[in-house]
Amino acid sequence: MDYIKKDLGAYNLHIIKTDLYKTITVKIFFREKALKENITKRNFLSRIMMLGSNDYKSKVELTKAEQDLYAVNISGTNRRIGNYLDTGLSLKVLHDKYTEPENFEKSLDLLNSLIFNPKVTNNAFDEVDFDTVYEEYKADLNSLVEDKLTYALIRGLEKTDDKSVISYRGIGYLEDLEKITKENLYEYYKEVIKHDFVDIFVLGDVDEEYITNVIREKFKINTFKKQPINALVTPLKSSRPKIVKEKVISEQDNLVITLNLNNLTDYERNYPLSLYNAILGGGSESLLFSEVREKNSLSYYISSTPNKLDNLIIIRGGITKDRSMDAVNIIKKILKDLENGKIDDDRIEKAKEYYTSAIDDIIESPFQIIESYYMIELLGVDDIETKRKKMLKVTKDEIIALAKKVKINTIYILEGSDDNGKN
């Protein structure tokens, strides 16, 4: 796998040359500072862009065009990475040697059209498309409470600190949706195209010079050069742990516990933290799984995830109704034990194995490969081989030192209640 990065002025072009895949994958990242008021607009924008363009007037026409290009697959995703809102628009299509000459370039044209030639008249997005997205999006936002797992997570983060970027709802807000018009959406679109940071990745059995020329020709973006912001979120202030309970009609309790990470060094964030989390709740051999689920049968799912850029670990579990506090007490004991250094060497070895396997897994998917290079670009993290070496050298003392920096911020319980509505 050869990796080349080129500064094309307005954006970076990253070429990853490999014959591991019969496809060529292109992914374009747009990112900007995470502002709460932009989340909904940004989601709206990527939904409407995926419906068509001036060249493909309807979703049907667009889908047929994609199918004609040997099923080129185009998709868009939005997420928050620390202090950034990040949008990825991607394309995956069979290499021309398995289809026909110029199929790849035509596929690029299609993606190009969706991004740069949106269905806009009189400085406003197409009304029919706008209404379609609006109604669908509204229904999604209204249905949020139906998915108890997601809803509990959102509420748990809001109860942790509703001012901090960590609590921003990735799915967006109903009150912001109501403010969006087809005109101000177009204004925002122009902002994104002009001002966002852009990185373009191309992965496949490709020629460097050819790709450079073709991307330069088709993606004429003129973004202003800006100072990058720090992706890392300021750690939350620690005070006494809060307990917040809310009720919903449900067959089980949904528990969310947020853990502050205080004063982590970069090294701790990238290495001991991964191992600490794997031991705590990373998988089916973790302490949470074995204590809460296997030993006490209190739950079916229970796990923890580190949001390293947010300086947070989030524990989530579906707990037997009315037994959440039992689970909380078990979890508190686990955290205490870790802090006191009660960690079997065996668990550390397993966490390391887990991590090195994940590294070897990266080449199994073109999107994973692109993601790992993007993180190097965005966060300046170590490359894969350095990561492997450093991770294997992490000591037990370093993990214990990290455990001492972990403090419960909020215990949030979305309590199941019977109420009416039962058949």
Next chain:
Amino acid sequence: MIMEKIELKNVDKEIYREVLDNGLEIIIIPNSKSSKKKNYYFNYGTYYGALINEFVPKGKNKMTSFPSGIAHFLEHKMFESKDDIKPFDFYAKTGSYVNAFTSYKSTCYVVTGNKKMKENLEYLLTFVNNPYFTDENVKKEQGIISEEAAMNDDNPDYLAYKTINKNLYKLSPYNTPILGTISSIKAITKNDLYNCYNTFYRPSNMFLVVGGAVSPDEIIKIATDTLKRFNLEKDKEIKVKHYKEPVKVVKEYEEITRDVQVDKLAIGFKMEKAKFPLKNKVILDLYLNMIISLCFGASSNFREMIRKRHLANKSGYYFQDADNILTFMVEADSLNTPVYLKELENYLANLKIEEEDLERIKKVWISSEVIKTDYADSLVDSVVDDLINYRKIINNYVELIKGMNITTMNQVLKSLDFSNKAIVKVTNENNPLQNN
């Protein structure tokens, strides 16, 4: 040992097949020699899922009925072990992934990893052949699975799905969720589990599919040597109760009140499979999937219409195969239920497919057959699906797709009968989002 070599036609891929003396069928799909990928994928499965609740247990001669949900329960219980080391621990030690899945037709144990291939395969074959059920560990599992069921019931989509199946099928076990019901889960005993285990977890009722960074000879050797320890022999055919499901639905309409923001619709149209002109199941499935793709996929006018008129937010369409019955299933988050239902009915009464559209989707499908060969896990999944659905490997999908034509398509379309349906609506009394 001479292994059978099977060419996956038109996609430049070879796979290997061997049946051991004890009856276990093994399929191996190695990466190309030059590949640098390190992952391997194992899928060790039994042709036993939630559809089988009545059978003659091994060593007995009477047809016996078991509580629903038992196949899934058994799957959970296979992760118990007499030793201190349990499967989850074992695989964690090598940074590998283990999981299991129960469907209506099968139970599969999967392992993925990129280290210690030999040990991991040996252990998979060992733990699945080493049941350890006690009254105590059965009781513990009842707690965990009840939480899994509670989690599912909290999801209104699942509730609609579960209810439509109950209202569609009178006899077929499709009428009960794979997990069973809270009361059937509580009724399961240690002895029930051993009876099911001893009957269905036998090499002649199982398969092992392996893909990725592996060598065929090595896999066969590991499997043969490991299974030798268990003295397993080839079994006679297992007697399983078959149901002749009546075509008529059980209950045509049901409304459930829940705290939902949009109506959750589940609709099933029950048809008799014998009425279809194609007797070859593989080919019939291709045509049925083509109908789903063309008439209900992103390029269909129907989808465009419901999108533009805001009739439904999300909707899914598929065929469910229940022996003598074929059911066309619809699941939708409806924004205007009366109009959506009326438009759906109109559309179904006039289904039509143009030749040029059929040809276009053929191209899409052929591309995806080629792309699939890049991913060992997809190849493994696809072979496992073939085994579960057809009990054989289909090695000529590209040819079969190329052979699809508009004449046959029209015959299949003509055989669809949407007259016999059941509808379930999960709704809120004052549903705020209905745009009447």
